Every structure is written in structure tokens, then in C-alpha cells.
Amino acid sequence: MLQKINISNFATEKGGYVDKVTLTYEVFGPSLGQAPIVLVNHALTGNSTVCGDNGWWNGMIGEGRCIDTEVYSVLSFNIPGNGYDGVEGNLIQEYDVFNARDIAAIFLKGLEQLRITELYAVIGGSVGGGIAWELAALKPTLIQHLIPIATDWKSTDWLKANCLVQEQILLNSTNPVHDARLHAMLMYRTPESFKLKFNRTFNKDENMFNIESWLFHHGKKLNERFTLSAYKELNYILANIDITEGREGRFPEIAGTIQSEIHIISVNSDVFFTENEDKITYQELKKVKQNVTHQVIDSVHGHDAFLIEFEQLSELLKEVFKRN
Numbered sequence: 001m002l003q004k005i006n007i008s009n010f011a012t013e014k015g016g017y018v019d020k021v022t023l024t025y026e027v028f029g030p031s032l033g034q035a036p037i038v039l040v041n042h043a044l045t046g047n048s049t050v051c052g053d054n055g056w057w058n059g060m061i062g063e064g065r066c067i068d069t070e071v072y073s074v075l076s077f078n079i080p081g082n083g084y085d086g087v088e089g090n091l092i093q094e095y096d097v098f099n100a101r102d103i104a105a106i107f108l109k110g111l112e113q114l115r116i117t118e119l120y121a122v123i124g125g126s127v128g129g130g131i132a133w134e135l136a137a138l139k140p141t142l143i144q145h146l147i148p149i150a151t152d153w154k155s156t157d158w159l160k161a162n163c164l165v166q167e168q169i170l171l172n173s174t175n176p177v178h179d180a181r182l183h184a185m186l187m188y189r190t191p192e193s194f195k196l197k198f199n200r201t202f203n204k205d206e207n208m209f210n211i212e213s214w215l216f217h218h219g220k221k222l223n224e225r226f227t228l229s230a231y232k233e234l235n236y237i238l239a240n241i242d243i244t245e246g247r248e249g250r251f252p253e254i255a256g257t258i259q260s261e262i263h264i265i266s267v268n269s270d271v272f273f274t275e276n277e278d279k280i281t282y283q284e285l286k287k288v289k290q291n292v293t294h295q296v297i298d299s300v301h302g303h304d305a306f307l308i309e310f311e312q313l314s315e316l317l318k319e320v321f322k323r324n
Contacts, residue, residue, distance in 0.1 A: 002026060002048070002078075002085060005110050012102050013246070023110045024048065024085035025077045028061070029069030032114060038067055038321075039107075040076045041124030041131045043307075044234045045226055047084035048076040059310030066314035066321050072120065077107050079131075079237070083230040095232035099240035100127070104134035111142075121145040121320065125306040126273065127234065130155070130241035136258045137243040145320050146260035149313070150297075150306045151273050152281055153251065155241045159272065162187055163239035170232050177231050178219035185218055190269045190302040251281075256288030264294045265306075265316060272303040 007021040026048040029035065040050045040061065051061040051069065061067040061074055078085045081098070098106075111119075122143045124132040129151030136146045137153075155163070169180040198211045206213045244251055255262075264282055266275040275296060282294035295316045299305035306313060 004085070005113050007106060007109050007113075010102075010106065010109070012097060013099055014097075016097065018097065021080050021106055022085065023077055023080060023106055025075060025110065026050075028052065028074040028076075029071075030073045032073050032075065032116065035071065035073045036120035037116060037118075038072045038074050039111075039119050039122045039135075040067075040074060041107075041122065041128030041135075042076060042079065042082075043124070043126040043128050044238060045222060045231075046128070047082060048078045049084075050074060050076045056307070060313060066310075066317055067123075068321065068323065071323055072321070075114075075116075077110055079103055079234065080106060081230055081233045083227040095229060096236050098233065098237060100130050100237050101134045101138070101243075101245070103131050103237060104138055107131070107135060108138060108142075117142075119143045121147055123147040123149065124151070125149040126151055126303065127238040127241070130238070133243050134241065136260055136262075137247075137254060140257045141259050143258075143260040145263060146258065147263045147265065147317065147320070149265040150267050150270055150303055151241075152277050153241070153243045153255065155239050156273075156277060158274075160239050162272070163235050166235045167232070167239075170228065170235065175219075175223070177226055177228055178223040180231060180235075181219045181222040182215045185215055187272050188302060188304045190271060190300060192269065192300040193302055196300055252284045252288045255285055258289075261291040262289065262293070263317070263320060264292070265297065265313070266294070267297045267299055267301075267303060267305040267309075269300055269305070270303045 002024050005023045007023060010018045010021050028051050046056050049055050050057045063070050119142055122132045129148035132148050133153040136143050166180050170176045173179040194211055201210045203210050203213050244254055247254055264278050266278040268275050285292045297305050297309050297312050299309050301308050
């Protein structure tokens, strides 16, 4: 069930003010305060429904799953403006009002109103993982286990370039959400993944190759459930992740203040947030922290592997979420 928190007079990183932000959330498992709390940050087109009948991460979260809702209270916020909350006031903002740190700051205010002073874990993939990095940098003692998956603490030049292409499609196409999704799916998967799935097969009923009908299907599906304003906003947030921005010091010094155990998880075929960038992040972290690990999902499916390879991901995280 969606619940909401109202945040007044929110000051953004750009120096602006938003009179009212409505932050909506869902809780799964024991009530807050009855068990260790795991905060799950959703990805670009995701939402707060992380498990249950329509949960987008059912393979990871639920009774008997890796993140067991009989053991942990699972909390998930909707990124304001993602459209899932149905709050009209969250849909009329200019799409470039919030960056990733703003979203992390809004989540912190939500946690404060819920009287949550510590989190057992924060986990997120893609932009959700970037927001997790920003959350940990804002409040270094809040999180026991920081788990960024298929993401990084910064938006690289490559990521910014792809977000720019997405933005131009969203601003200029006559069918913007549909067309931007077609391009995005090429970045979320890999040539090997497409070959394994389609292998140049042809769909006679639709008179096109199956890869083409599959892309059109994903464009149509997203267009039916995701607003243009949400896509533009989330794409902008994705392009603007950087825990060093506006702070003194380089990444190792800033990240070194984070008290969490940090569990970085990459996908070896990810062309969006690359494994090599995570290796560099890990090596930099090891200079200032001992409680950091780097593990890799082995998959042909690219960036989307964190939404596909549940068995591998569960195995990599079994020690973090083992039953006590």
C-alpha cells in the first residue's frame, strides 16, 4: 500500500526551492521498527513495488528469497516525479530540477520523518545505486551495508553521452517515450544477448525480424505506463550522479568517510556502467577502506542482468542477508 510523506520548502543543489515534495513509499515484511530495515532504490523505469504480485524484483525480495521479508523490513521510496505515485504536484516540475543528490536528500528527509536512524542495507541498481552512493555520502554513518549494483558513484562521459541522446529523443520525437525506449534497450543489453535470444529469426505474422518486433513491443509497453515528464526527469538524474560535486576532496577522501561495508557488484558485459569503471572505483576505495568488496555477475545480458540473473545475485549477497 502506498503511503506518503510531505516535505516542505525543499532546497535543491542548484539553489532553488520546491514548496512541497510528496514522497510516497511502500513497506514489505515486518512493520518499520520491528526488524532490520533494507532500503531498496528503484531504477529508471521502476517504482516502489519491489515485491509481491507485481514486484519488479521478485527474484530477489520476498519470503524465502535472498532479501527475506520474514527477516527484514523492506522499504522503498518512489523517486518524486516517477509518475507511479499519481501525485500531480510531483509531475509539473521542470525535468532538470533534481539531481541524484537531491533525491538522496529527499529520501533522508523521509527517513527522518519515519524516525529511522539506521539502515541495515541500502541496495539499488543503475540510477538507484547512484542514489545509494549519494545517500551514503550525505550521511556516512546511516547504512551498515551499501550495495550499489550495475552503477557507479559518478556519471561517466559515456553515460552522459547516452543520456544526452535519450534527452534529444525525448525532446524532439513525435513518439518520444516509445522511441527513447528503443534506443535505451540497445544500451541495456548486448549483441551477444540479442543473438542468444533472437538469432536473426523472422516473424512472418508481423513481417519483421523478431528483434524488431521485440523492440517495438518494449517501446509500446513503456509508452502505456510511463509519462514523458517522468522519463525526462529520471534520465536527467541518471546523467547527474557525482558524490564529489561541490565537495572538497577527491573520491577516495569523500568515500573514505562512509562507515558502511561497501559491496560493489558489476556485470561483466555491462556497456552502460562498465565493470572496468567499478574496478577503478574499488581500487581507489581500497586505499582508504578495508570493508569493501567487488564482485561480478557473469552474464551475456549486459546492464539488465541485475534484473535477470537472480540466482547469481542472490549467491553474491547471501552472506550479507543470511538469517541471523
